[in-house]
Amino acid sequence: MNIGQTTKIEQSEIRSMTHLCDMENGINMAQGLCDLDVPHEVLQGAQDALREGENFYSSSYGIPELRSEIATKQNTFHKLNIKQENVLVSTGATGAFYTTAKVILAPEDEVIVFEPYYGYHVSTLLSLGCKIKFIATSPPEYNINFNKLNDLISPHTKAILICNPSNPSGKVYTKKELETLGQIVTQYNLTLFSDEMYEHFIYDDTSFISALSIESLQESAVVVSGFSKIYSVTGWRVGYAITSKHVIEAASHVNDLIYLCPPTPLQYGVLQGLKKLPLAYYKNVAIDHQQKRDKLVKTLNEVGLKANSIKGAYYILADISKIKGDTTEEKAINLLKLTGVATVPGKAFYNNMGDLHLTRFCFSKKHEELDEACQRLKKFL
Numbered sequence: 313m314n315i316g317q318t319t320k321i322e323q324s325e326i327r328s329m330t331h332l333c334d335m336e337n338g339i340n341m342a343q344g345l346c347d348l349d350v351p352h353e354v355l356q357g358a359q360d361a362l363r364e365g366e367n368f369y370s371s372s373y374g375i376p377e378l379r380s381e382i383a384t385k386q387n388t389f390h391k392l393n394i395k396q397e398n399v400l401v402s403t404g405a406t407g408a409f410y411t412t413a414k415v416i417l418a419p420e421d422e423v424i425v426f427e428p429y430y431g432y433h434v435s436t437l438l439s440l441g442c443k444i445k446f447i448a449t450s451p452p453e454y455n456i457n458f459n460k461l462n463d464l465i466s467p468h469t470k471a472i473l474i475c476n477p478s479n480p481s482g483k484v485y486t487k488k489e490l491e492t493l494g495q496i497v498t499q500y501n502l503t504l505f506s507d508e509m510y511e512h513f514i515y516d517d518t519s520f521i522s523a524l525s526i527e528s529l530q531e532s533a534v535v536v537s538g539f540s541k542i543y544s545v546t547g548w549r550v551g552y553a554i555t556s557k558h559v560i561e562a563a564s565h566v567n568d569l570i571y572l573c574p575p576t577p578l579q580y581g582v583l584q585g586l587k588k589l590p591l592a593y594y595k596n597v598a599i600d601h602q603q604k605r606d607k608l609v610k611t612l613n614e615v616g617l618k619a620n621s622i623k624g625a626y627y628i629l630a631d632i633s634k635i636k637g638d639t640t641e642e643k644a645i646n647l648l649k650l651t652g653v654a655t656v657p658g659k660a661f662y663n664n665m666g667d668l669h670l671t672r673f674c675f676s677k678k679h680e681e682l683d684e685a686c687q688r689l690k691k692f693l
């Protein structure tokens with residue numbers, strides 16, 4: 313039997329490393345699960361909904377109260393003016409990106425993506441038949457070369473994609489960078505996809521600025537985000553897209569076709585989280601993760617895996633040049649064998665890594681597990 317287009321979609325490196333980690337009985341710092349406890353309010357909200365009979369299909373836009381509450385939260389946090397009609401609830405940020413990209417982009421359209429990138433973005437675009445043009449950004453700042461970006465734009469370019477804060481680089485876009493992107497997007501009539509999944513994982517004195525708060529991007533940005541990380545419910549599959557009403561309407565039909573709706577009782581669970589969790593919840597998540605970042609960065613530098621103190625998200629791209637192996641894949645596997653700590657080889661985030669030898673550590677782990685990982689790194693390296 314022939315396998316068609318899907319042969320182009322491969323297992324993600326993250327899943328492969330997780331599999332290897334299980335075989336080695338290692339500490340999994342590869343997968344980007346958030347290791348917080350699920351807030352009581354969120355669990356209770358889902359339990360109540362299950363018992364109260366909210367077990368059926370819901371609207372293909374998501375339940376209205378949740379759409380409205382997402383708009384309220386984003387307006388409060390980022391001083392925006394979003395309405396319920398601008399919000400689509402989908403099966404995770406992954407579904408939100410897929411459904412909106414499907415209605416905005418056509419096969420052969422070009423999309424500009426910055427390296428290092430989040431693999432699912434690239435796989436989603438490829439699954440839609442889009443052509444990707446990559447621009448490399450380099451450690452430690454991962455600055456954008458706007459001249460290069462301008463040069464890459466062709467009549468076929470339809471969108472630019474950013475991940476802010478970035479998985480895997482930890483870059484947090486400045487207002488100036490977003491405004492420059494806004495000028496470019498307006499000049500060439502493009503869409504800016506902005507994945508803001510880690511908006512609350514922000515460290516030191518860094519400010520997070522949503523693409524939707526930039527005037528020139530208000531009509532042309534699609535923000536995707538979700539609850540997987542901030543409420544630690546990656547398996548619930550509830551996320552959202554925020555953009556103009558007509559895109560939301562069209563994307564709701566794709567949502568309906570592919571997913572029907574995100575799980576109804578779980579939408580009620582995150583709704584209660586939005587309604588009941590105080591601002592302090594979000595601040596504490598950032599404080600906790602900042603401590604974890606500091607712990608891991610210190611250890612990595614002590615053992616000679618050079619790492620920078622990132623500003624957002626919860627990943628560190630560390631230099632593993634000193635580990636044996638010809639490729640970052642071999643090096644990451646050797647690191648796992650040597651220390652029992654699994655990471656994702658840098659190759660997963662680059663089209664062309666040049667002479668960088670990076671691997672990605674996820675530090676959203678319980679403190680005890682993170683301590684154990686740090687001890688192993690110190691003992692074996």
Ligand SMILES: Cc1ncc(COP(=O)(O)O)c(C=O)c1O
Nearest residue numbers: 344404405406479509538540551
């Ligand atoms: C940048 C980014 N976007 C989206 C996702 C997936 O989000 P969801 O679970 O809501 O589909 C991840 C998960 O690692 C991510 O890192």
